[in-house]
Amino acid sequence: MTLEATRNSLASDFLEGRAKKRNSIAITAPEGVTLFFNLADVGERATAFAIDFFIWTVATFVFYLIMVFVVFGAFKLSGQIGLTVALSVMLFLGFAIRNFYFIHFELAWQGSTPGKRAVGIRVVDRKGGPLTPMAIVARNLTREVEIFIPLGVLSSLGRSNSTAENLALAAWMLLFSALPLFNRLHMRGGDLIAGTVVVALPRKLLLADLVGAETQNIFLEKHLRAYGTFELQILEELLRRPGAPDAVQLRREVTDKIVKKIDWPSKVADADTLRFLTDFYAAQRAHLEREQLYGKFRADKNAAVTTAR
Amino acid sequence: MTALEKTDLTAGARPLALKSNQFRKAREETWRELEALVARAEKRGVLSLGPEELERLPMLYRATLSSLSVARGIALDRNLLNYLEALSVRAYLVVYGPRVRQLNGVWRFLTTDLPRAVRQARWHLLIAALTLLGGVIGGFLLAQSNEDWIGALIPGDLAGDRGPDSTADELRREEIYAPWPGLVASFALMANFLFSHNTLVGLLIFGLGVAAGIPGLLLLFYQGLGVGAFIALHYNRCLLVDFLGWLAVHGVTELTAITLFGAAGLVLAEKVLFPSRMTRIESLASQGKLAAQIAIGAMIMLFVAGILEGGFRQLIQATEWRFAIGGFTGLVWLSYYTLAGRRR
Numbered sequence: 001m002t003l004e005a006t007r008n009s010l011a012s013d014f015l016e017g018r019a020k021k022r023n024s025i026a027i028t029a030p031e032g033v034t035l036f037f038n039l040a041d042v043g044e045r046a047t048a049f050a051i052d053f054f055i056w057t058v059a060t061f062v063f064y065l066i067m068v069f070v071v072f073g074a075f076k077l078s079g080q081i082g083l084t085v086a087l088s089v090m091l092f093l094g095f096a097i098r099n100f101y102f103i104h105f106e107l108a109w110q111g112s113t114p115g116k117r118a119v120g121i122r123v124v125d126r127k128g129g130p131l132t133p134m135a136i137v138a139r140n141l142t143r144e145v146e147i148f149i150p151l152g153v154l155s156s157l158g159r160s161n162s163t164a165e166n167l168a169l170a171a172w173m174l175l176f177s178a179l180p181l182f183n184r185l186h187m188r189g190g191d192l193i194a195g196t197v198v199v200a201l202p203r204k205l206l207l208a209d210l211v212g213a214e215t216q217n218i219f220l221e222k223h224l225r226a227y228g229t230f231e232l233q234i235l236e237e238l239l240r241r242p243g244a245p246d247a248v249q250l251r252r253e254v255t256d257k258i259v260k261k262i263d264w265p266s267k268v269a270d271a272d273t274l275r276f277l278t279d280f281y282a283a284q285r286a287h288l289e290r291e292q293l294y295g296k297f298r299a300d301k302n303a304a305v306t307t308a309r
Numbered sequence: 310m311t312a313l314e315k316t317d318l319t320a321g322a323r324p325l326a327l328k329s330n331q332f333r334k335a336r337e338e339t340w341r342e343l344e345a346l347v348a349r350a351e352k353r354g355v356l357s358l359g360p361e362e363l364e365r366l367p368m369l370y371r372a373t374l375s376s377l378s379v380a381r382g383i384a385l386d387r388n389l390l391n392y393l394e395a396l397s398v399r400a401y402l403v404v405y406g407p408r409v410r411q412l413n414g415v416w417r418f419l420t421t422d423l424p425r426a427v428r429q430a431r432w433h434l435l436i437a438a439l440t441l442l443g444g445v446i447g448g449f450l451l452a453q454s455n456e457d458w459i460g461a462l463i464p465g466d467l468a469g470d471r472g473p474d475s476t477a478d479e480l481r482r483e484e485i486y487a488p489w490p491g492l493v494a495s496f497a498l499m500a501n502f503l504f505s506h507n508t509l510v511g512l513l514i515f516g517l518g519v520a521a522g523i524p525g526l527l528l529l530f531y532q533g534l535g536v537g538a539f540i541a542l543h544y545n546r547c548l549l550v551d552f553l554g555w556l557a558v559h560g561v562t563e564l565t566a567i568t569l570f571g572a573a574g575l576v577l578a579e580k581v582l583f584p585s586r587m588t589r590i591e592s593l594a595s596q597g598k599l600a601a602q603i604a605i606g607a608m609i610m611l612f613v614a615g616i617l618e619g620g621f622r623q624l625i626q627a628t629e630w631r632f633a634i635g636g637f638t639g640l641v642w643l644s645y646y647t648l649a650g651r652r653r
Contacts, residue, residue: 027401029374029397029401029405030405031371031374033374033375033377033378033397035394035397035398035401036394036398037398095508107414108354109354110354110355110402110403110406111402111406122402124402126594129405130405130406131406132598133414134422134598134601134602135597135598137601137602137605138597138598138600138601141512141515141516141601141604141605142512142515142516142519144509144512144516145512145513145515145516145517146516149509149512149513176516189516189519192519192590192593192594192597193519193577193593193594193597193598193600193601194594194597194598194601195594195595195597195598199398201351201398201399201402202394202395202398202399203395204388204391204392204394204395204396205392206337206340206341206344206388206389206392207388209330209333209386209389210386211327211329211330229385232385233385233387236386236387236388237387240388282327285327285329285385285386286327288385289327289328289329289383289384289385290328292382292383292385293328293383
């Protein structure tokens with residue numbers, strides 16, 4: 001990983017937890033900047049699929065009802081024949097709808113379907129190239145083999161008499177369906193073939209800058225040597241949550257720690273902690289940024305200053 | 310606390326100039342504008358943007374990317390960095406998303422991409438055809454000597470009433486020269502059922518290519534066995550020529566389609582087994598789209614076969630004409646796949 005990526009990640013690991021952190025994939029944009037895409041996790045993809053599946057079921061059922069009316073009404077077919085005709089047309093329509101549903105939406109909505117959009121995930125090319133129509137077709141053709149045929153086999157498990165045979169078939173097919181659980185990029189078989197990956201669309205708000213126009217407290221060089229980037233970003237997180245229930249108490253504790261650590265000459269009253277911390281944050285950031293301009297980066301309070309080569 | 314008690318360090322009200330702060334002030338407007346455009350494009354599609362906005366979009370995107378590069382270098386504001394990372398990713402997806410007119414894409418696929426893909430996979434096609442042929446011969450030999458094999462080789466719902474107990478007369482009356490059941494029933498019943506059954510089998514043959522191709526080839530062989538067994542059933546009742554004519558109407562198209570599915574699966578299998586210098590996953594992705602093109606072509610052919618079977622087969626009762634149709638479709642497919650889409 002590049003230096004740029006690690007700078008931000010120490011605090012992110014700490015705040016969001018390393019275990020919960022998503023896998024990401026680095027894609028270099030044609031402009032030469034590397035972008036980090038968070039991968040959609042298996043739960044998100046299952047939810048998106050469930051939504052799409054629901055829409056498909058409803059659409060197929062509606063078509064079936066229409067077919068029944070058309071067959072019985074317009075063509076005057078009756079009884080067994082009419083039902084069979086309607087059923088076989090529905091089988092065909094269901095097949096056509098579920099294949100064209102995914103392909104159409106992923107083409108028209110740039111790698112997204114109604115389910116994916118609701119969850120906020122999207123298909124992209126693994127190498128960073130444009131998502132080609134053929135890639136979309138390829139990843140959706142195999143859906144039939146990976147999901148719908150195993151579903152069919154599973155649903156026929158109870159009814160069939162050769163259960164052992166079907167069970168083996170189902171187990172073998174489920175291995176296929178469970179592929180996303182076994183690789184780091186959570187790829188289905190279709191993603192493997194098409195060279196695609198499903199990513200989560202990040203949504204981040206730009207909050208107001210914590211550094212205001214002016215400052216009340218003035219920190220000198222000697223006060224600012226104690227901390228590094230990690231502590232700065234943790235402090236930022238605390239200051240960005242002024243409404244948290246324990247914020248007042250937390251601010252008090254943090255203020256006391258900082259005052260002790262940097263040897264601040266005066267006491268800070270309860271009412272002034274926010275002001276003090278904000279000023280300290282601004283001064284510390286100004287200091288670290290200035291140092292960084294001279295090529296001296298400091299990851300956290302324990303780290304030695306590294307000089308960029 | 311009064312001002313007197315403070316040291317001069319807290320005397321306050323000093324202006325503060327931060328590089329990152331100025332950087333943000335100078336560029337924030339660009340980011341906000343891009344964010345609004347991207348949000349709209351995500352919600353209602355890129356085409357909902359006006360011409361001026363479409364012109365602004367790549368400019369704003371590039372400006373934001375450059376902001377991101379600078380911010381990664383100088384900014385320590387975590388919220389700002391995360392925001393820029395997220396905005397750049399979203400804008401990238403909007404700017405570089407697929408933008409193909411679906412009808413143009415379909416036309417190009419049919420006239421150029423598909424025949425080219427099939428020609429590129431000719432060796433795979435040959436292997437798949439030989440496997441299928443092996444199945445047909447095997448099924449024929451097995452079922453010709455012992456008709457009990459027919460029940461084992463052909464799934465019950467496909468066999469219909471046909472089996473070792475059928476007499477030549479029954480077969481002639483109910484299968485080969487069965488009367489045309491009327492437009493709606495014939496199309497709806499047979500074409501649909503056979504189309505979706507065949508497509509499922511075909512897709513299975515294709516998808517199993519990922520598993521190194523062996524299961525797909527076995528399935529292909531098994532399909533051949535069924536066809537061979539049927540041929541044997543009719544051969545034993547001196548109906549061979551009539552049956553082959555009956556089969557040729559749709560069979561030429563249908564069996565070619567199944568073979569194409571097999572070839573597509575083999576393209577995948579080859580890339581899994583022999584990845585050359587790439588990793589297996591990269592190798593698979595490099596040819597997966599080619600395989601998918603072939604599979605789509607095969608699906609279209611199955612659709613045509615379904616129509617031929619449901620609509621035309623029983624409409625035409627003369628064996629000579631049936632052979633003529635079979636031969637004609639074969640010729641059409643052959644010239645399409647060998648001649649279409651060549652560069653002049």
